[in-house]
Each structure stands twice: as C-alpha cells, then as structure tokens.
Amino acid sequence: MDEYQESELIAKVLLNKDQRSFGLLVQRHQQVIRQYCRRLSAPDFAIADDLAQETFIQAFKKIQLFQGKGKFVSWLFRIAYFQYLQYLRSVKRFDLLDDNEYAAQDSADLTTTSDLEKAMIQLKVNERTCITLQFNFGYTQEEIAGLLDLPLGTVKSHIKRGKDKLAQILQVSSDSSPKNINGAA
Amino acid sequence: MNELERLLSTPLSDIRDDGFSLKVLKSIRKKQRQVFVLMSCMLAGIATVFVVFIAKISSIGLSLLTALPSSFKLLGSNKFDFTAIAHDALVAMQTPAGLFALTCLLIVSCLIKFDL
Numbered sequence: 001m002d003e004y005q006e007s008e009l010i011a012k013v014l015l016n017k018d019q020r021s022f023g024l025l026v027q028r029h030q031q032v033i034r035q036y037c038r039r040l041s042a043p044d045f046a047i048a049d050d051l052a053q054e055t056f057i058q059a060f061k062k063i064q065l066f067q068g069k070g071k072f073v074s075w076l077f078r079i080a081y082f083q084y085l086q087y088l089r090s091v092k093r094f095d096l097l098d099d100n101e102y103a104a105q106d107s108a109d110l111t112t113t114s115d116l117e118k119a120m121i122q123l124k125v126n127e128r129t130c131i132t133l134q135f136n137f138g139y140t141q142e143e144i145a146g147l148l149d150l151p152l153g154t155v156k157s158h159i160k161r162g163k164d165k166l167a168q169i170l171q172v173s174s175d176s177s178p179k180n181i182n183g184a185a
Numbered sequence: 186m187n188e189l190e191r192l193l194s195t196p197l198s199d200i201r202d203d204g205f206s207l208k209v210l211k212s213i214r215k216k217q218r219q220v221f222v223l224m225s226c227m228l229a230g231i232a233t234v235f236v237v238f239i240a241k242i243s244s245i246g247l248s249l250l251t252a253l254p255s256s257f258k259l260l261g262s263n264k265f266d267f268t269a270i271a272h273d274a275l276v277a278m279q280t281p282a283g284l285f286a287l288t289c290l291l292i293v294s295c296l297i298k299f300d301l
Contacts, residue, residue, distance in 0.1 A: 019210055026206035034205065035197040049205070056209045057216065116192055135193035163189060172188045 006072055013063050026056050029073050032137065033080055039132045040084045043121050051087065055080040070146075077137070078147050081129055088125065119169040127162030130155050227292050234288050238281040 004024060012021035033055055038048040058079050059066075066075050120128055129148065133139045141159065145152040166172075 019213065022213070023206050023210050026209050027202060030202055030205050030209075031200050034200045038200075039197070052205070053209050053212060057213055060213050116195065131193060135190065136197055163193075166193070167189050170189070170192070172192065 007068070010063065010066065010068070010072060013060065014066075017060075022056075022060050025072070029076055030056075032073060033076050036077060036132060036137070037080055037084070039120065039136070040080065040125065040129060041087075042117060042128075047087065051080060051083055054083050058083065074139075074143070074147055077133065081148055084125070115170060116166075119166050122169060123162045123165055124158075126150070126154075127158045127165070130158040131162045131166075134159060223295060227288075227295065230288050230291070234281065234284045238285055241281045 004021070006025070006028070009021040009025050012018040013025070030052070034049060034052045037052040037055070038045055041048045041051055055076055059076055066072065120131075123131070126148075130141075130144050133144045133147065134141065139147065141155050142152060144150075145155045148155070150158075
C-alpha cells in the first residue's frame with residue numbers, strides 16, 4: 001500500500017476517477033476518520049460508520065475541490081465535520097449545535113465507554129471537535145480554525161470551555177498550563 | 186501538560202478496516218449506477234416528450250396547412266373562425282407542453298437531490 005505516494009493516488013482519482021487508488025486512500029485513512037466520526041457522533045455510534053462512509057463518498061465525488069494545499073486527511077476531517085453538522089440539522093438536533101446551553105446527554109447506559117468518552121458526550125459538537133482535533137490528531141488551534149471555518153478566538157474558546165467542562169465532570173485539574181488558554185475569548 | 190491534557194491525549198482505540206473500504210467502494214459504484222440509470226431515464230423521458238412535442242406540432246401544422254386553403258375560401262364568406270383554430274391549437278399543445286415542463290422540473294429536482 002505504501003509504495004504509492006498519496007499525491008500519486010489522489011492524481012489518479014482526480015484524472016481517471018480510479019476506484020482502486022481511492023480504495024487505497026480509504027484504507028490508509030479509514031481508521032482516523034472513523035475514530036473522529038465516533039467521537040463526533042457519540043453516543044450515537046450507529047451513525048459513525050455511515051458518517052465516515054459518506055465522508056469518503058463525498059471526497060470521491062468532489063476530489064477536484066481538494067486543492068492540495070493541506071493534507072488530504074485534513075480535508076477528510078473537514079468533510080466529516082460538515083457532514084455531521086448537516087446530519088444534525090436534518091434530524092433537528094440544534095441543541096447540540098448551539099453554544100448557549102450545556103448539552104444534556106443521557107450517558108448512564110454507556111457502561112462500555114471510558115469515563116473520558118462519557119464526559120466527552122456532554123460537550124457541544126464544536127467543543128468536542130476542537131478538543132479531539134487538537135489532542136488526538138495533533139492540530140494546532142490555527143489549523144483547526146482553518147479546517148472548520150471558525151475564527152481562531154472561537155476555536156480557543158471552544159477548547160477552553162470544553163476543557164473546563166471536562167475537568168469539572170472528571171474532577172481533574174485543568175489549570176496547570178494557563179498558556180494554552182491565554183487567548184481564549 | 187496537566188492531568189486533563191494527558192487524559193485527552195490518550196490514543197483513541199484502534200479500529201480495523203473490517204471491510205470498510207470495500208463497503209465504501211461498493212456504495213460509490215452503487216451511486217454511480219443510480220446516477221447512470223437516472224440519467225438514462227431522464228434522457229429517454231426527454232426524447233419521448235420531444236418526439237410527442239414535435240409530432241403534435243407537425244400534426245397541428247399539417248392540419249393548419251390542410252385547413253388554410255379551404256379557410257381562404259371561407260374568408261370571403263365570413264364563415265372562417267380564427268378563434269376556433271387558435272383554441273384547438275392551444276388545447277393540442279397543452280399536454281406536450283405540460284409534459285415538457287414537468288420533465289424539466291423533474292430533471293432539475295433530481296439534479297439538486299442527487300447533487301449532480
């Protein structure tokens with residue numbers, strides 16, 4: 001699988017709509033995208049794989065829009081995020097989109113997930129997304145802002161608010177590195 | 186890095202491919218087939234409507250052509266009814282024009298629905 005450069009595979013898909021090359025791209029990125037979709041759609045894990053699948057289908061259809069400026073996987077993260085927002089709007093879950101209220105999720109039956117995952121469920125989608133992209137996938141706050149089309153200040157504020165909520169839920173400290181949250185709105 | 190950040194940086198659990206990439210490719214092929222079938226149906230629909238439209242127009246034209254010589258004769262006698270002919274022509278055009286408009290509407294809505 002690794003004998004092909006990613007750019008080579010993308011070019012093949014772009015020029016010939018080559019499904020074999022796209023299959024290799026899916027194999028290469030399916031794990032991170034599915035992990036991300038699970039985190040986004042928690043606790044509704046049933047839709048996570050559908051969301052991941054739709055993300056790759058959209059990527060295949062709109063590959064000509066990938067400008068090659070950033071990483072391909074970042075573009076996939078972006079598609080997955082907007083797909084999930086579209087899904088939330090379609091099922092009218094505006095409560096998970098708004099920032100004005102604490103998300104009231106019933107996590108009592110989630111006995112198989114870790115405490116962190118249970119706590120994550122209680123965050124808003126944007127808070128969860130920003131935190132996941134920063135801490136699990138190593139993106140900087142500037143990169144996250146670009147990826148999600150959000151102002152940097154908003155990203156900082158989502159991360160700070162999310163971390164505060166998590167610290168409160170998990171009863172752990174979150175204030176030992178104030179530098180990280182200095183610019184938060 | 187504080188306690189919370191250490192916790193947040195815990196790697197997410199591994200997810201095996203378990204046929205996921207094959208499933209994605211299958212759905213892509215399925216969608217492509219759907220688009221192909223849809224486009225074929227649309228083209229067939231357009232062709233049918235077009236044929237009906239042309240046939241109607243030509244039959245109206247023919248009937249007008251056959252009616253005109255005798256109509257000219259009638260003109261002098263003030264028995265020629267222009268409004269009747271115009272009405273007939275409009276009635277005959279209604280169905281194909283309606284079908285044509287509906288097909289156009291269908292095509293546009295399908296294009297929007299399937300994001301083509």
